[in-house]
Amino acid sequence: MNDSVRLKGDFFQKSSSGKPGSAQLPAGESVITQHLIDLKGNIKTLIEFWRDNRVLKSGVIVSAYYREVVAKSNRIGALLLDASGDPSDYIIGAKFTDDDTNPKHIITYNVSLAALEESVRRLDVCARILTRDFSGEINKETLMAINAGQISLDTSELAKSNFAKVIVDAFYVERFDLDQSAETIEQAGIVSVYDIGENTQELLQRLGLDVANRSFLGKTTFYATEAQFNLLKSKAPYLISMSVSDLADYKLTDEEQPISSKPLTIPQPGIEPTVGVIDTVFDGDVYFSDWVEDHDLVATDIPGVNSPHGTEVTSIIVDGPSFNPSLDDGCGRFKVRHFGVTRGGVTSSFTILKAIKEIVSTNTDIKVWNLSLGSPREVNRNFISPEAAVLDELENQYDVIFVIAGTNKGRQKPVPEIIGAPADSVNSLVVNAVDSSGKIVGYARRGPVLSFFSKPDVSCFGGDDKHPLRACTAIGEASVIGTSFAAPWITRKMAFLINVMGFSREVAKAYIIDAAIGWQKDGQDSRFLGFGVVPTDIKQVLQSQNDEIRFVLTGLSASYDTYNYNIPVPITDDKFPYLAKATLCYFPGCSRNQGVDYTNTELDLHFGRLSSNSLKSINDNKQGEKGHYDLNEENVRKNFRKWDNIKHIGEELKPNARARKKYDQPLWGISLKTKQRMSNVPRERIPFGIVVTLKNIYGDNKIEEFKQNCRLRGWLVNDINVENQIQVNAEAETDIHWD
CATH class of the missing domain: 3.30.70 (Alpha-Beta Plaits)
Structure with a gap:
């Protein structure tokens, strides 16, 4: 096995040189007069409604029903808007229509009544121009000729640029209306x-x-x-x-049975890392109680019997391999700061959320948190749950990461269910369960969330009927099954990577996800498994095969293009004999009030060979390249995960794999193109982590050549050796054992 390599060097920053051109229609499309008249009628109806309903002091609310999942560049640019400001500044919400096979954006705006009246005037002017000068219809070619000055508009009522914008707005908008909530709540x-x-x-x-x-x-x-x-x-x-x-029935485990066991012992804790656990209250009558700092936050006057769930989860984090020897991950033991926020059963989500915000804000020394509480209720397809939004906010504010259980489906419900809150948290690491053979379990629930974001992220053994997990309670060991008990194993790995190996949360998350992704597609359903099943042994997360080169890069995105074109991949016979895969993780700020447009920032990953004037990304990503500015939004979301905070690009290992051509530049490069969704949100300086793996198709081990080439090109190269790091911790009296 080869150790991973950490490359330290500069990423360069470059502002966008591209400027938006004039508004254009898609090829083969047109706009007719009647559609302009219909939109004008929509807005006039809204004006009448708002004149009779003056509840709001700050403008009015109106929703645009678009014809597709629409890119930011194709959203309204001349209608509904006041004279100044970016169009995105007026957006207050976004959702999708209910048709899963053909989703369309519904975007809600907060604008002035005067802006609606001006929109009526503009639509009226454009309708008259179309009827008078273009026989009631205008297409892409005609609009291009107008923009180029080849056709003159005989009007002083509207600038040529605004005429073009109104026409394009009208093409993408099917209608204007007032979207009103149909939701109900109980109690x-x-x-x-x-x-x-x-x-x-x-x-x-x-x-x-x-x-x-x-x-x-x-x-x-x-x-x-x-x-x-x-x-x-x-x-x-x-x-x-x-x-x-508000009332969520936190059904915590799918099955739980006491089992006989031999007495367990544990040494006194030293300076092991501390993991945070937020769960049901902890029972201190366990053999590992000295390893747990217990905080019971449930009011004493609240009735109910304490669930052992929180104690069981914490037992796995502290000492799981001792009573699950086949699952020994090599991560050692961990101390736990345990916060009991519920006894289990029906609980107020609002109360738990208040408690979580207080807990994290007053325990900022903890960087990894386990949250195995989950609601049986499916998340809404059009907005993030309040629980998930709070976790994403805390992660953004305090540089922490939550590892969350993917929530269970009860046996009485055979139809697959979408995951429940808070497993829709976008920035958190969400863990689903598999059986002992790595297959989907019957109690697993599926993603995606917000109709787009991939959740769960990864999967791990969570027990099944034939092979349950073991956890510890005050009365001995228990046989347990559920995503609640898969999540702690990933929590252990994240704590090891962050607290022992010294990685940032971005790199640690990228390592976990990259380790779950193989070179061959296995055909299993990613809606249940996420990116795949994480290997048990931490060595398999950090190391690679002898014919592979795995390296990690970190940086900060501070401008439009963050890049480094100086990666010296080894060459054989004037070619690159490698397959490649790369995983990018970052933690963007999020805006719950933006609905399905939840993440504020997009980092678009490009990785591949260099030619004289471009980077040839291994997944043929053309976003941001000259001549490819108007790619279909639905396609780039599907194919390149636009707006997702995890990007993985990779190639499949096939028997006929061939070496790649070397262009005039004998190097590879990485480029991250950064886009902000809203102009009124300050640009984020976003840390990122990238894990890259190269597989030699001839089976050659070129790791030493790669490291030497990197040093010659100015990189600072460090081997990531698990045993060495454990030895450093052992010398500091950290009780971590490596077999």
């Missing part, structure tokens, strides 16, 4: 209203709702009783951005 719920720039509490008071400060989870999200929600829905349904019932 009580967590409700979000659109962020329209007003004080939410004052806005609710004008509608007759008195919501106390303590009931707010954020600026626009609050706890509401069933009566309050119904009142809001009857008076202003157009204000409701999203809502979910």
Whole structure:
């Protein structure tokens, strides 16, 4: 096995040189006068509605129903907008239509009444021009001729550029309407209203709702009783951005049975890393109690019997290999700071969320958190759950990572279910379960979330009927099954990579995901498995085969293009005899009020050989290249995972694999193209981690040649050796054992 290599060098930053051209229609498409008239009628109806409903002080709300999943560059540029500002500044929400086979964007805007009136005027002018000068229809070629000045517009009522923008807006928008919530809640719920720039509490008071400060989870999200929600829905349904019932029945395990066992012992803790666990309350009558710092946050007057779930989860993190020897991961033992936030069963999500925010903000020394609580209720396809949004916010704020169970499906429900909160957390590492042969288990639930983001991320053994896992409780060992007990094994690996090996969370996450992805497609369903099954042994995560070169890169994206074109992949017979794969992980800021457009920043990964004037990415990614600015949004999301915070590109190992041509530059390169979704959100300086693996198709071991070439080209090269790092920790009295 070859050790991984850490390459330290500079990534260079370059601003975008591309400038948006004039508005254009797609090839073969056109706009007719009647469609402009129909859109004008939509807006006039909305104007009449808002003149009669003056609840809002800051403009009005209107939704554009687009004809497809629409790219930022093809969203409204001349309609609904005031004279100044970026069009994205007016967006307050986004969702998809209910058709899974042909999803379309519904984007909600907060604009002035004057902007609606101006939109009516512009549509009227454009409709008259089309009828008078173009026989009621305009196509791509005609609009191009107008933009180029080859055809003159005989009007002083509208600038040529705005005429083109209105035509293109009209092409992409099917209709304008007022999207109103159809959601219901039971007993009580967590409700979000659109962020329209007003004080939410004052806005609710004008509608007759008195919501106390303590009931707010954020600026626009609050706890509401069933009566309050119904009142809001009857008076202003157009204000409701999203809502979910508050009471979640945290059914924690699929099966659990006490089993006989021999007594276990454990030495006293030393300076082992500490992992955070948020779960049901901890039972201190266990053999490993000295390894756990217990914080019981459940009020003593709350009735119920304590579930052993939290104790069992913590037992695996502290000492799991001792009672599951076949699953020994080589990561040693970990201390746990355990926070009991529920006894189990029906619990208020709002109360748990408040507790989690307080826990993480006051325990910033902990970088890896395990959360194996999960709701049986499916997440909504159009907005992130409040639980997931809070976790993503905390990860962005405190440089931490949550490892989350993928939630279980009960035996009484044979139909596959979409995962439950908080397993829709985009930045967290979500873990599903497999059986002992690596196959999907019957209790597994599936993704994606927000109709797009891949969840779960990875899978791990979680026990099955024939081969359950073992966990420890105060009465001895127990036979357990569930995603709750798969997640702690990945938590152990993340804690080892971050706290022992010294990696950033970005690199650690990239290592875990990259290790789950093989060179051959196995045909298993990624909706259940994510990127794949993570190897048990931490060595298999960090090391590669003798015919492979695995290296890790880190950097900071601070401009449009973050790049390094100086990777000296070994050459044989003037060719590159390698297959390649690369995994990129980063943690973008997220905006729950943007609905399905949840992540604020996109890092677009390009990796491959260099020619004289370009980088030939191994997945033929053309995004951002000259002549490829108007790629279909749905296709680039599907093929290149645009807006996803995990990017993996890789090639499949086939019997007829051939060496690659070497261009005039004998090097490979990496480029990250950064895009911001909203102009009114400050540009993020985003740390990233990339794990790259190269496989020699001839079976040659070229790792030493690669390291030598890298040193000659100015890279600082460090071997990532597990045994050496464990020895360093052993000398510091860290109790980590390596067999």
